[in-house]
Amino acid sequence: MSVSSSLSRTRVASWYERRSKRLRRRSPRGADASLAIGLVIIGAMMLAALFAGVLSPADPTRQDIPNALAPPGTDGHLLGTDALGRDILSRLLYAARTDLFVAVGAVLLPLVIGVAIGTIAGYRGGIVDRVVTGVVNVVFAFPVLVLLIALVFILGPGIPTIIVAVTLVSWVSYARLARDLVRRERSLDYVLAARVSGLPTWRILGRHILRNIIAQPVTFAMSDAVAIILFITALGFLGLGVPPPAPDWGTMIADAQPYFTTHWWLAVFPGLAICAAGLGLSLIADGLSQKWNAQ
């Protein structure tokens, strides 16, 4: 190798290094911050939910009518009690358990199923793709909320029902997203290179294509989780959610309805919990998408 050409290679290499350094510096500042804050919020909520048994000052379902509607700061009830004298802090902590669990389940299942179906449809093309796209469009055409409410009515209320109902409806978003990404990706040379090396299809899909497209569905899942938490609380508010006496933020707000103007703490604290969960997940989604976009 001649001196001049190895020189030019070093120059190219250093150009790459400089460029990638600049990219690294420029983007993730804000991304890291929102990711960190989001993770702290969600992490804290998950820990609180996990250790609800230890942290709660009282049994969340124990009624204490004489002490009903006690304001925050009352002895033994940091956030007050509700209309049946149940400790609001305890109920919030246990509700986090229910709501976060449902949110995780109702996000993971559609994510996995949707991405799998979308990936196969996008890679295979042809009739498989047309059938999947058709089904996706049909599900998309329904108003999601109405469809979900109908499903909860049919299957009966309960945590598994909510997860199944959400999965049945929201896998289509992931399927469509994954399908479009895979279709773009499959014509790239590296996929062709993998095919021409004789790799089996499942390996091409799993090791090569999925790795390159997974960022977007995961980011979408994070923002979807926000919507799902809001949706669970909406269901609870409509009386279709988690059956009583198990606590859930939406049901708590719904139960507080007669007291909105007189006893604010019944609705405000679960409302704040929902806001915090939504904010935390949004921040994670935002941070992830910025980080991945930078790469």
Add this chain to the structure above:
Amino acid sequence: MSRPDVADRRLLSVRDLRLRVGGEAHDVVRGASLDAARGEVVGIAGESGSGKSLTLRAIAGLLPTGVTVAGGDIEVDRVDVVKAGPQTLRKLRGATVGMVFQEPMTALNPTMRIGRQIAEAALAHGDLSRSQAKARAIELLERVGFPEPARRYRQFPHQLSGGMRQRVVIAIALAGNPSLLLCDEPTTALDATVTLRILDLLTDLVRDLGIGIVFVTHDLGVAARICDRIAVMYAGQVVEEGPTAELLRRPRHPYTLALLRAVPTRDRDIDGLRAIPGNPPQRGEELPGCAFAPRCEYAEPACRSEIELVPVDDDRSTSCRRHSVLAAMAGGHHD
């Protein structure tokens, strides 16, 4: 073809290949024929749209969706690629046929370490353990010219220069020990010095491993440097085929001659360059006879009737019916 010496080293035989795009009623490749043997580099030269890349992809059984083989035979190492099922094709790819792409950045998975990508290709065929595959990958990295291959194994594509990336692509193509390497304009995205070194690497591989290469390019200079034989394609047909030196020195087809006159050289100033008048035929245009005839200064009415690739001289063939006219004035053209 009169090449008895290569009969036993025969690796690839393409006969009258016709490729058709989707619903269109005409073929984009219209009867291409090609041979390649071990230890030999065969070039396919032609301009964009001449069908050279599609021909190459057909050999690997990797035609894009919508393009189908409308006729002809492709035989790679005695396997009929046109009739082969998916399983046969999968075994053929990697183990018999490797492919090198034009743009090394997109030919590599950006999220995987380069060593893993090579090891994976090695694992797809040989009965290797993971550690053996890794050792093989490191050995291949060294083979394609990486100093410190063990350290480079862990790098990502974006950490490499274009030339180094192309070397990785070549290593991946070699991982399954193929006997035929298909190169689709492998140097087009590289600068001149890097191009020369990649060509040297490919030449070394042919010599050391005894593989055969089919090398698609639009650059006659590159083709002249690496190819033993060249097939010139125009509008989906092979118009001339022969040993590189002969073909470039004494072209027997007016299109080859026109291409050579359009190549800038050191002792030819800009006025000496001759553009080819007219345009290549549009897709779907009816082409009775020689597709080049409308642009050809030697054309006569008879050129508009059926043509075929016929042997001329020793070891060469051309589709030009007036090749003897070119031969007569051959003394006049030297580079």
